[in-house]
Amino acid sequence: MNSFHSARRDFLQLLGGTAGAAWLTAQWPAVVSAAQHAHDAAKGKQPATFEVLTPDQARELDAITACIIPTNETPGAREAGVVFFIDRALKTFASEDLLRYRQGLADFQKLTADAFPGVTSFSAASAEQQQKILTDLYAKVDLNKGVPRRGVPSGTSDFLQTLHFDTVFGFLVDPEGGGNRDFVGWKLIGRDPAHSFSPPFGFYDKDYPGWQPAPGETEKK
Amino acid sequence: MSQATVTYKPSDEVDFVIIGSGAAGGVLAKELSTNGFRVVVLEQGAYLAENDFTHDETKIFAQSLLTNKTNTHPVTFRKTPQDQAKKQNCVLYGSCVGGSSVHFTANFWRLHEIDFKEHSKVGDIPGATFADWPITYADLEPYYTKVEWEIGVSGLAGASPFDPPRSKPYPMPPLPVKGSGVLFERATRKLGYHPFPAPMAILSQPRPGRGACMNCGFCLGFGCEVGAKSTSLSTVIRMAEKTGRCEIRPNCYVHRIETDKNGRAIGAVYFDAQRNTHLQRAKAVILSANGAETPRLLLLSASNQFPAGLANSSGYVGKNLMPNSSAIAFGVFDEPLNDYKGFAVSRVMHDFYELDPKLGIHGGGGLDARFDFTPVTLALNGLPPGTPKWGAGFKQALAHNFTRTMEIFCHGTSLPVESNSFSLDPDVKDAWGLPALRMTFRDHPNDLKLSNWMKDRAMEILDAAGANTKWHAPIQEQQFAVHLLGTCRMGNDPKTSVINSDHRTHDVPNLFLCDGSSLVTSGRGQPTMTIQALAYRASDRITALAKRGDLST
Numbered sequence: 001m002n003s004f005h006s007a008r009r010d011f012l013q014l015l016g017g018t019a020g021a022a023w024l025t026a027q028w029p030a031v032v033s034a035a036q037h038a039h040d041a042a043k044g045k046q047p048a049t050f051e052v053l054t055p056d057q058a059r060e061l062d063a064i065t066a067c068i069i070p071t072n073e074t075p076g077a078r079e080a081g082v083v084f085f086i087d088r089a090l091k092t093f094a095s096e097d098l099l100r101y102r103q104g105l106a107d108f109q110k111l112t113a114d115a116f117p118g119v120t121s122f123s124a125a126s127a128e129q130q131q132k133i134l135t136d137l138y139a140k141v142d143l144n145k146g147v148p149r150r151g152v153p154s155g156t157s158d159f160l161q162t163l164h165f166d167t168v169f170g171f172l173v174d175p176e177g178g179g180n181r182d183f184v185g186w187k188l189i190g191r192d193p194a195h196s197f198s199p200p201f202g203f204y205d206k207d208y209p210g211w212q213p214a215p216g217e218t219e220k221k
Numbered sequence: 222m223s224q225a226t227v228t229y230k231p232s233d234e235v236d237f238v239i240i241g242s243g244a245a246g247g248v249l250a251k252e253l254s255t256n257g258f259r260v261v262v263l264e265q266g267a268y269l270a271e272n273d274f275t276h277d278e279t280k281i282f283a284q285s286l287l288t289n290k291t292n293t294h295p296v297t298f299r300k301t302p303q304d305q306a307k308k309q310n311c312v313l314y315g316s317c318v319g320g321s322s323v324h325f326t327a328n329f330w331r332l333h334e335i336d337f338k339e340h341s342k343v344g345d346i347p348g349a350t351f352a353d354w355p356i357t358y359a360d361l362e363p364y365y366t367k368v369e370w371e372i373g374v375s376g377l378a379g380a381s382p383f384d385p386p387r388s389k390p391y392p393m394p395p396l397p398v399k400g401s402g403v404l405f406e407r408a409t410r411k412l413g414y415h416p417f418p419a420p421m422a423i424l425s426q427p428r429p430g431r432g433a434c435m436n437c438g439f440c441l442g443f444g445c446e447v448g449a450k451s452t453s454l455s456t457v458i459r460m461a462e463k464t465g466r467c468e469i470r471p472n473c474y475v476h477r478i479e480t481d482k483n484g485r486a487i488g489a490v491y492f493d494a495q496r497n498t499h500l501q502r503a504k505a506v507i508l509s510a511n512g513a514e515t516p517r518l519l520l521l522s523a524s525n526q527f528p529a530g531l532a533n534s535s536g537y538v539g540k541n542l543m544p545n546s547s548a549i550a551f552g553v554f555d556e557p558l559n560d561y562k563g564f565a566v567s568r569v570m571h572d573f574y575e576l577d578p579k580l581g582i583h584g585g586g587g588l589d590a591r592f593d594f595t596p597v598t599l600a601l602n603g604l605p606p607g608t609p610k611w612g613a614g615f616k617q618a619l620a621h622n623f624t625r626t627m628e629i630f631c632h633g634t635s636l637p638v639e640s641n642s643f644s645l646d647p648d649v650k651d652a653w654g655l656p657a658l659r660m661t662f663r664d665h666p667n668d669l670k671l672s673n674w675m676k677d678r679a680m681e682i683l684d685a686a687g688a689n690t691k692w693h694a695p696i697q698e699q700q701f702a703v704h705l706l707g708t709c710r711m712g713n714d715p716k717t718s719v720i721n722s723d724h725r726t727h728d729v730p731n732l733f734l735c736d737g738s739s740l741v742t743s744g745r746g747q748p749t750m751t752i753q754a755l756a757y758r759a760s761d762r763i764t765a766l767a768k769r770g771d772l773s774t
Contacts, residue, residue: 068611076616131612138610164611165601172596172619174276188616189623191561191596195276196435201563202624203556204400211377211395211418214410 050084051091052098056121058083060105063123065167067130075184077171085170085179086163097162104159108133226465227259231488231499235259236767238489238503240475240518243320244749245736245756246509247453248368251460252760254467258767261468261501262461263491265510266316268471269323270454274444276437287324287444289316293652297659298700302640306659308649313703314511318471319444319454321511321703322749326441326565327422327450329374330587330747331365331754333385334358335575339584339742346583348665349636350541354741355713355722356758358385364754372451372753373428376420383415383571393426395419395567396434400558401627402567405590408686414572419589422451422749423564431455436563441593473499476655478506478522478531478732486531486732492653505731505772507724507763509756512542512705512737516643517658519709532726532734537719538709539643542660543635543743544702546586546668550629550679552688553605557624560592566630573675574745583667584634586675587745588682591628599623605690625689629682631675632746636665637707664698672696704748709738723762724755731772735759 050058061083069077077083090098108122112133119125122133137160172186173179175193180186183193200206229235236258239246246262254260269286289296289312297306315321335342337354345351362385368374370392378390395418398406402419409416423440427433432447440450448455461467477490479500488502508515516539522531530538566589576585594603600619603626608618641663645656673696683691712718715727720739726732735756737748744751766772 069616070613072613072616074616074620134611141610168600169597172600174595186596188620189596189599190557190559190620191623192559196437197562198436199397199399199563201436202400202559204403204554204558205398208398208403211380211398213380214415 050087052095053083053087053090053101057102057105058087059123060108060121061086061101061163063130064108064134064163065170067134068164068167069171074188075182077167079181080171080179080184081181082167082170082179085173086166089166100159100162104163107159111137226462228468229259229261229501231501233259234488234502234504235261236504237261237507237763238263238501238505239507239509240489241265241320241509241511241514241736242318242458242469243315243453243509243511243736244322244752245759246507247319247322247457247461248753248756249507249509249735249760249763250467250469251457251464252757253764254461254464256760256764257466258764259466260461261470261503262458263473263475263489263501264318264320264469264471265474265514266318266320266471268318268469269444271444271446271448274446276439276443285316287315287317287442289314295649295651295657297646297649297657299659299661300663300698300700302661304661306646306649306661308657309700311660311662311701312513312658312705313701314513314705317444317454318458318469319452322422322452323444323450323454324442325450325452325749326591326593327749328566328569328589328747329369329376329420329422329750330569330571330745331385331387332358332361332744332751333383333571333574336742336744337361343578343583346636346665346667348638349667350639350717351637352710352712352717352741355711355718361751361754361758362386362388364757365750367757368750368753372422372456373424373431374420374422374451374750375425377418380417381415381569381571383574391420393424396421396423396425396564397436397567399560399563399567399590399592401560401590401592404552404554404558404627404686405568405570405629405682408682408684409570409572411685412682414570416568416570419566419569420750421564421566424449424451430459434564438561438563440564470501474653475510475518476521476653478508478518480522480524480526480531480729482526484526484729486729496653505733505763505767507733507735509734509736512708513643513658513660513702515734515736515738516708517645520645521655527728532709532719532728532732534728535716535719537717540639540641541637541707541710542641542643542662542702542705543637543707543740544662544699545635545704545706545743545746545748546633546664546672546675546699547746548631548633548672548676548679548693548696550631550676550683550691550693551603551605552627552629552683552686553622553625553690554627554687555625555689558592558627559624560627561594561596561623565593566591571745573678576671576674580674582671582674583636584671585745586631586633586671587747588629588631588675588679591630592626593628593630594623594626596623599626605692629679631672631679633668633671633675634745635668635704635706635743637710637742638663638665643705643708660702662699662702669696669698704737704743704746706737706740706743706748709734710741711739712741723766724759725763725766733759733763 299306646659709719
């Protein structure tokens with residue numbers, strides 16, 4: 001178990017706890033550092049080719065991540081540059097994960113070929129076939145509860161868990177740090193990129209009349 | 222950057238060396254240097270300032286600039302003393318000048334009168350090492366007020382009918398209400414409860430050199446770019462430096478308190494950034510390294526004279542860890558709250574602070590209305606059960622829920638249990654070859670019962686608020702602590718406590734401890750206010766002892 005993957009599992013474990021969601025962000029170190037590289041790339045340092053992924057691997061990743069957060073009437077993982085985010089992660093802080101990605105992508109191809117003879121890669125599969133493969137794989141992963149209480153996730157399911165998180169990070173991480181190109185993730189979820197705000201903030205506080213003690217409220221209990 | 226006007230050599234025997242610059246260490250540094258003493262503060266982390274605080278999560282989190290670094294300072298966890306501990310990121314604390322106050326939520330509740338004398342009222346509780354404090358709320362009240370006025374706490378005195386007595390109002394009005402606060406306020410009133418504006422250590426009005434909160438939304442977990450968050454860094458550390466008698470020395474990993482043949486502390490031994498070892502000499506030593514690292518440092522300082530660890534004749538160093546019990550309920554509403562804007566919490570209620578004994582649950586809790594997700598954490602763990610985990614449905618849920626979600630966070634009692642502790646791991650070492658911090662923890666059954674009960678109330682409130690969808694985090698045994706309380710508790714009896722009410726260790730006359738470890742009971746969460754009030758009080762007590770020559774004999 002390498003450090004990056006360990007950190008991600010710890011992160012997951014915290015997410016499943018009651019410590020408070022924002023505390024959990026402090027467990028991000030490895031994941032978000034990929035964002036810095038993506039950010040640098042967005043500023044013009046983007047290489048013409050992927051740094052560690054082969055064209056085949058990049059094509060497979062693109063197909064998978066585009067299923068996880070698809071492009072429909074709004075941009076998805078593809079437009080946010082998620083594959084590039086992952087490529088830079090594997091080149092830098094998460095280089096220890098490179099073997100897992102290589103094996104995981106190979107497993108995806110084998111899984112696809114086993115399920116659909118004659119189809120040699122996930123990216124070559126039809127949309128229906130891709131849906132079937134991912135549906136089966138996701139059914140084996142309990143993302144909400146994070147890591148299994150006993151044992152370590154292994155094989156393709158483990159890889160999918162890793163890939164799912166990397167996809168979410170690449171799509172939604174603060175663009176100031178990279179990823180989430182052109183704020184496509186934040187635009188989708190309604191996160192205004194402004195740096196400061198004034199109340200009212202939303203629907204429920206816009207007509208708030210100001211603090212009024214309830215009748216008898218100042219009475220000492 | 223440091224604004225220090227004085228530097229000392231390690232060989233200079235200063236009056237006080239303080240280990241840790243967080244909530245307590247910062248206050249002690251300010252007070253003692255203001256009172257004329259020469260002070261060195263040794264901080265494990267870096268000296269960062271407002272210019273270093275951005276919304277760039279890569280800088281904050283990728284490099285763990287603000288928090289403990291488990292790659293070099295590993296932590297292990299086990300549930301019981303019979304278990305083998307394994308590496309696990311189970312403890313989170315600040316590691317920079319200002320400590321955890323730099324990244325905290327800034328919820329600033331006072332303890333109530335009952336927290337100091339609960340044992341006398343309810344008696345022993347099986348499985349708990351329950352005790353009264355050697356001081357009362359009345360002893361601490363002037364210091365709570367001092368915290369509020371000196372560092373800047375916003376709030377509304379008298380708004381909660383459950384508040385303990387106070388000698389002055391808050392120095393500034395509450396922060397604005399958020400959508401979560403409005404929904405919470407209306408719902409809780411409908412149910413007959415008494416919500417009130419949250420007391421927060423965040424400025425609602427500017428102060429010299431510090432801006433009022435600009436509601437940027439990067440609050441919990443982040444350092445404040447405008448100094449609105451009333452951290453030790455933005456307040457007392459700067460006041461200490463301005464005295465010209467206090468040096469804040471960052472990047473110093475203290476790993477031993479040195480003692481002489483008479484059993485007196487002579488200073489703190491630390492590694493600098495280049496891993497060179499130094500001994501900072503001092504007439505007296507104060508540990509404010511937090512409830513995990515203070516006991517670890519005492520245990521690391523074992524010697525022939527103190528074989529069980531320094532100041533540990535009671536055997537209580539590191540024991541009785543109380544991280545506070547908790548529960549979280551989530552609600553999604555029809556219209557956007559946009560609760561990602563602003564600080565975390567705007568409304569609180571304390572109706573459950575002291576539960577009816579007929580419920581069969583000891584203690585109580587406070588509930589707050591908040592939103593503390595980022596886009597990523599909401600996507601990973603903030604969506605309702607049953608939401609598609611991928612694909613168009615997942616994307617649609619993200620689009621709908623991020624602006625419409627709020628949380629009710631329940632904070633409650635942790636009972637002290639002797640086996641719940643911080644100790645030295647016998648197998649795992651840190652990057653310097655020293656024993657790693659080991660956490661042993663299993664919730665007292667009462668605390669899980671309390672969490673479950675509070676969770677039910679939070680779900681009722683979400684119902685009354687009109688939540689379209691609601692759910693809660695599972696109530697389960699905790700394996701993660703940020704409130705590091707009770708591990709070197711205060712008391713009159715040297716057999717069952719580590720420090721006396723002056724924060725002086727029972728065993729070493731010129732060694733003082735003041736941080737979360739000093740607490741005797743857990744309160745109902747939000748301990749920083751109390752830690753700072755204790756630090757102001759400890760400063761007065763230590764100053765009095767020093768001025769009458771009691772530290773030099």
